[in-house]
Amino acid sequence: MTNSLYHAEHEEFRSSVRGFLDREVVPYFAEWERAGKVPHDFYAKVGELGVFGLRVPAGYGGGGLANSFLYQSVWTEECGRAGVALGGVGAHANLVIPYILANGTDEQKSRWLPDMVAGRCMGAIAMTEPGTGSDLAGMCTGAVRDGEDWVLNGQKTFITGGINADLVIVAARTSTEQDRRKGLSLLVVESHFGGFSRGRNLEKMGQKATDTAELFFDNVRVPGDNLLGEEGNAFAYLAQNLVGERLGIALGAQVSAETALRLTLDYVRERKVFGQPVAQFQNTKFELASCRIEIAAGRALIDRYMVAHEAGELTAPEASMAKVYCTELQARVIDRCLQLHGGYGFMSEYRISKMYTDSRISRIYGGTNEVQRVIIAKSIGL
Ligand SMILES: Cc1cc2nc3c(=O)[nH]c(=O)nc-3n(C[C@H](O)[C@H](O)[C@H](O)COP(=O)(O)OP(=O)(O)OC[C@H]3O[C@@H](n4cnc5c(N)ncnc54)[C@H](O)[C@@H]3O)c2cc1C
Known part of the structure; x- marks a missing residue:
């Protein structure tokens, strides 16, 4: 098709x-x-x-x-x-x-x-802190006014592109509102600002060519005209972009499942065991047929949601559903495909092995799949 x-x-x-x-x-x-x-x-x-x-x-x-x-x-x-x-x-x-x-x-x-x-x-976006990820409103990094400027203190972690970044959009608490979501603002920190420093480029199990940083803010003086949007409105801004971000993660996961199936089909046709290609075993056929079914269902969902998003009609719970569905199908498909590679599937030089470790993050970032289920549950009145 x-x-x-x-x-x-x-x-x-x-x-x-x-x-x-x-x-x-x-x-x-x-x-x-x-x-x-x-x-x-x-x-x-x-x-x-x-x-x-x-x-x-x-x-x-x-x-x-x-x-x-x-x-x-x-x-x-x-x-x-x-x-x-x-x-x-x-x-x-x-x-x-x-x-x-x-x-x-x-x-x-x-x-x-x-x-x-x-x-x-190059830019990065820094929301997550060592003490808070899913519960964003619990962040501690804070900024106080000093004349026209803001003085920013705190720490962020797991920031994608943070080592290479020239500019970082930092979510920070700028007032002590009762409603924790209301006191957050976005401040743009440029890498030459005094008091800004980077920690380690964090070592990860996958996605190794992407730098992931700890960032530190020690009395960083941020000029007032580096406040992005309105003071106190960061929570709403952060939510705005999540639909596209989650759909993008879902699409990446779907494509990686499709790729895993394609390269496993090649592998099982070539690899011989007991004198016949692995592809000839009924188990192999059934396993890969099952992957094919899941991939077809994921593709139908993602294509439909991409059309809806392009028309500006995709809702937040729908984006969450796409993220959960496609990232979990990605995990199942890659795991089954790796199994069909036998011991070679465990070797780093085989692409399926890298896909296994690269893909593990997709159920965690962009909001964990548990957090997505909370959103979906709310949308059905629970
Ligand atoms: C490689 C990588 C890149 C990243 N890039 C960025 C970035 O560029 N910028 C940025 O700001 N952040 C980034 N993150 C952070 C990422 O968004 C967070 O790791 C993620 O949101 C989870 O937060 P946490 O790690 O603090 O986990 P926690 O919030 O501590 O979660 C621990 C466990 O509790 C579960 N949990 C949490 N809340 C609930 C709930 N309400 N109900 C049920 N279970 C719950 C979680 O699902 C999880 O299983 C990145 C992370 C990684 C690993």
Whole structure:
């Protein structure tokens, strides 16, 4: 069955993305995994390809597309197929730039967006703290007014792209409101600000080419005109972008399940056991047929929700359902596919092994799947 979601212009973009990944990413990816990050100047190449500016108005150097989700999806799908997880690109393009676009003043957009679109200035978003992740409203990082400026103190952790970042949108408590959600604001910290420092590039079980940082704020003086949006409104801003973020994670998971099935089909046809290809065992056929059924169901769901999102109609509980459904099907499919590789599936040099560790995070970040179930349960009146 062909995928009717995409039009000719999306397919044209797909072929440039595919060529770009083959040329500029795949040959270097193992080296970046060993280094724990991609080189900063790689981002300028992604910028040149147009990935960062898809939805940014032409006045700030972007492509000015009203609907860019399907183009971003093409990027997600192609990275999944090539087996290259580039979390820093995703955070910058799908989280940080949209926050600035949606909540920045004209002056802030002119100041930051042209370099961000070009990939010269990279952004990260810092919400999670060592003591609080799911319960965002419980954050302790705080800022107090000092004249025109804010003075920021605290610590964040698990920040995607935090090592390479030139600019970090920090969620911080700026007042002690009774309602914990009301006293939070977004402050943009630029990496040259005094008192800002980075801790370790955290070692992870997967997605090793993506840098993940601890960030520290020790009396960082943030100018008043680096407040993003209205004071006290951060919780609402953070919620705005979650639908797209969760649907993006769901799509990445779906593509990775599809890729796992494809490469396992090749493997079981080739590998011989007891004198016959593994593909000949009835167990193999049934296992892979079961994967195929799950993948078809996931694809039907995600395609429908992508159309709804492009039309601005996808609800938060629907995005949560997509995230839970696709990330859990990804886990089941990859696990079954790895089993069919036997011992080779456990060897790091086999792609299925890397897919197993790379994919584990998808049930955790973007809000854990338990938190998604809380949202879904509320939507059915529980
Ligand atoms: C690789 C990676 C990249 C990340 N990138 C970023 C980033 O760029 N920026 C950022 O701000 N954060 C980032 N995060 C943080 C991520 O969003 C959090 O790890 C996640 O939201 C979970 O928070 P936590 O780790 O504190 O877990 P906790 O909140 O401590 O959760 C522990 C367990 O309790 C469960 N739980 C929590 N609440 C409930 C509930 N109400 N009902 C039932 N069970 C519940 C959870 O599901 C989980 O199983 C990243 C994390 C990782 C690992």
